[in-house]
Amino acid sequence: KAGVTQTPRYLIKTRGQQVTLSCSPISGHRSVSWYQQTPGQGLQFLFEYFSETQRNKGNFPGRFSGRQFSNSRSEMNVSTLELGDSALYLCASSLSGGHYEQYFGPGTRLTVT
Amino acid sequence: GESVGLHLPTLSVQEGDNSIINCAYSNSASDYFIWYKQESGKGPQFIIDIRSNMDKRQGQRVTVLLNKTVKHLSLQIAATQPGDSAVYFCAEASGGGADGLTFGKGTHLIIQP
Numbered sequence: 001k002a003g004v005t006q007t008p009r010y011l012i013k014t015r016g017q018q019v020t021l022s023c024s025p026i027s028g029h030r031s032v033s034w035y036q037q038t039p040g041q042g043l044q045f046l047f048e049y050f051s052e053t054q055r056n057k058g059n060f061p062g063r064f065s066g067r068q069f070s071n072s073r074s075e076m077n078v079s080t081l082e083l084g085d086s087a088l089y090l091c092a093s094s095l096s097g098g099h100y101e102q103y104f105g106p107g108t109r110l111t112v113t
Numbered sequence: 114g115e116s117v118g119l120h121l122p123t124l125s126v127q128e129g130d131n132s133i134i135n136c137a138y139s140n141s142a143s144d145y146f147i148w149y150k151q152e153s154g155k156g157p158q159f160i161i162d163i164r165s166n167m168d169k170r171q172g173q174r175v176t177v178l179l180n181k182t183v184k185h186l187s188l189q190i191a192a193t194q195p196g197d198s199a200v201y202f203c204a205e206a207s208g209g210g211a212d213g214l215t216f217g218k219g220t221h222l223i224i225q226p
Contacts, residue, residue, distance in 0.1 A: 033213050045213030058213060090156050100145045100206050102214060104156035
């Protein structure tokens, strides 16, 4: 069974631009969560989607948003990029909402210049 | 807010020895704990999990111990191999997992030949 895939793997953007990252969960998994990983803050929860609905959101500004499609694929968008948004963005999938066991993709490395 | 932490940022062990990585958590409502392994350039890889109604759980070469009295979690790796070199994170969840996983800062395990 294929794992979680994320595209693109690497991205360089300029401050003020916006970016969209994509995540395809493991087949059959309906829940997708997004995390931001930085050396200073570690891994932090952004939001979770289940059945195309955002179930919960972490402590991030409204510039961070996401959505989930009917095939469970998910996208996250960051608008008006700031230098501090440079990070590894990780997507994790799990079978269903409330199912704890999450499997991570390789991440998208975003660099904001 | 409450968070999950690790006692040591770096742990160096000899190849073939057993490794013990520790984690302290503060959220008494946590009912599920996971250990992840993250190699350079990759996303976190699920190692083993344990629910709060258990004290110990064993996998292949790994054992997780949970002490709810002192809110302490540990990961034991038997006969450490070079491929075990990575950053290890503990994570906790509660409330059905809807709030996402809360991660500790991570311990970098270094294997000495």
